[in-house]
Amino acid sequence: xxxxxxxxxxxxxxxxxxxxxxxxxxxxxxxxxxxxxxxxxxxxxxxxxxxxxxxxxxxxxxxxxxxxxxxxxxxxxxxxxxxxxxxxxxxxxxxxxxxxxxxxxxxxxxxxxxxxxxxxxxxxxxxxxxxxxxxxxxxxxxxxxxxxxxxxxxxxxxxxxxxxxxxxxxxxxxxxxxxxxxxxxxxxxxxxxxxxxxxxxxxxxxxxxxxxxxxxxxxxxxxxxxxxxxxxxxxxxxxxxxxxxxxxxxxxxxxxxxxxxxxxxxxxxxxxxxxxxxxxxxxxxxxxxxxxxxxxxxxxxxxxxxxxxxxxxxxxxxxxxxxxxxxxxxxxxxxxxxxxxxxxxxxxxxxxxxxxxxxxxx
Numbered sequence: 111x112x113x114x115x116x117x118x119x120x121x122x123x124x125x126x127x128x129x130x131x132x133x134x135x136x137x138x139x140x141x142x143x144x145x146x147x148x149x150x151x152x153x154x155x156x157x158x159x160x161x162x163x164x165x166x167x168x169x170x171x172x173x174x175x176x177x178x179x180x181x182x183x184x185x186x187x188x189x190x191x192x193x194x195x196x197x198x199x200x201x202x203x204x205x206x207x208x209x210x211x212x213x214x215x216x217x218x219x220x221x222x223x224x225x226x227x228x229x230x231x232x233x234x235x236x237x238x239x240x241x242x243x244x245x246x247x248x249x250x251x252x253x254x255x256x257x258x259x260x261x262x263x264x265x266x267x268x269x270x271x272x273x274x275x276x277x278x279x280x281x282x283x284x285x286x287x288x289x290x291x292x293x294x295x296x297x298x299x300x301x302x303x304x305x306x307x308x309x310x311x312x313x314x315x316x317x318x319x320x321x322x323x324x325x326x327x328x329x330x331x332x333x334x335x336x337x338x339x340x341x342x343x344x345x346x347x348x349x350x351x352x353x354x355x356x357x358x359x360x361x362x363x364x365x366x367x368x369x370x371x372x373x374x375x376x377x378x379x380x381x382x383x384x385x386x387x388x389x390x391x392x393x394x395x396x397x398x399x400x401x402x403x404x405x406x407x408x409x410x411x412x413x414x415x416x417x418x419x420x421x422x423x424x425x426x427x428x429x430x431x432x433x434x435x436x437x438x439x440x441x442x443x444x445x446x447x448x449x450x451x452x453x454x455x456x457x458x459x460x461x462x463x464x465x466x467x468x469x470x471x472x
Contacts, residue, residue, distance in 0.1 A: 160184075166197045167262075169269045179265050196272075198265040204347065207276065209256045209283045214242025243356065244288055250296040254287050255352040258328065260344045267336075267343030275342055278335075283349075286327035290320065300353040324349050 162168045164182045171177065171194040181200070199205060243251045258279070262268045271278065291299060298316035328346040335341045423439060426432045 165200050165203050167200050167265050169196045169198055169265050176266050196269050198268055199262050201261060204259050204261060207258050207279060209280050211280045211284045212254050212256050212287060244291040246291050246296045247293055248295040251356060252291060252299055253354045256283055256287060257350040258283050258346055259348040260346045262343055263345040264341060264343035267341040271342050278342055282328055282331045286324055286331055290324050290327055321349050321351055
């Protein structure tokens with residue numbers, strides 16, 4: 111019996127030697143699993159313990175309901191799914207949004223390019239014909255490329271509407287741009303006719319006010335949503351607008367502008383020619399007047415010279431200073447006169463006798 115006990119103790123001792131490494135391995139695995147579990151639990155408990163940066167704000171949702179918001183600093187919150195932390199831009203952060211709904215679609219642009227490059231290209235469908243175009247108050251069309259800059263004014267509303275924020279903002283900007291353009295003429299949106307820029311200073315001021323009016327219209331639409339309980343939690347602070355004409359309209363305006371410039375050039379040339387012709391006519395008239403004055407003076411002088419002898423003769427006859435002067439002049443002048451006469455007939459008043467004297471032949 112003692113031998114059997116000794117043999118049994120030896121077998122137990124041998125089995126203990128064999129199972130000891132497995133026990134140690136199991137113990138080590140258990141402690142490792144326990145440590146990992148504790149680390150995972152600690153990591154989960156502190157998953158929502160984070161630092162909020164200076165450019166952000168944190169909104170804490172407890173079981174889906176907004177309970178608080180916190181600015182920059184260390185944030186303590188329960189882990190998910192108990193609490194959910196959403197980071198929101200700070201009130202000083204400006205966010206930019208390029209409104210794609212105002213840009214002409216790629217399909218419509220491709221169709222325009224095809225029709226422009228090939229006169230026989232397929233026409234743009236009715237669904238694409240008006241995309242990217244806005245109607246102005248005077249019946250014209252214009253394209254606007256708008257970039258809106260906004261800030262988050264209400265973090266709670268921003269978080270609630272985050273999934274629908276950008277599409278709603280695009281629709282608001284599009285409707286605001288449509289309203290602003292409909293209240294303006296084309297010249298108050300862009301410089302469509304450069305020849306009228308100098309004469310219409312009011313239009314230039316209206317073009318400068320376009321951005322401010324668009325910002326005001328967007329903020330009015332956002333305010334209306336706030337009053338209806340569906341606010342987006344943002345405020346527009348600035349918009350950048352690039353306005354342009356459609357290609358066909360631009361070509362038409364360029365043609366009109368070219369024709370206007372050519373007409374103005376022709377008018378300027380005509381005015382220059384008229385001024386030159388007027389100057390030449392004035393100079394010619396001045397020369398003719400000077401020549402007429404000179405000829406008149408010369409003729410007056412000649413007439414005065416021709417009448418000097420007659421005046422002298424008349425004065426001598428009247429004063430009887432030289433009684434023989436008349437006969438002397440008669441003798442000097444009569445041969446010359448008779449020489450030029452073909453024939454002379456003299457008639458004595460008191461007699462019927464006629465004397466015919468034949469003059470010299472010329």
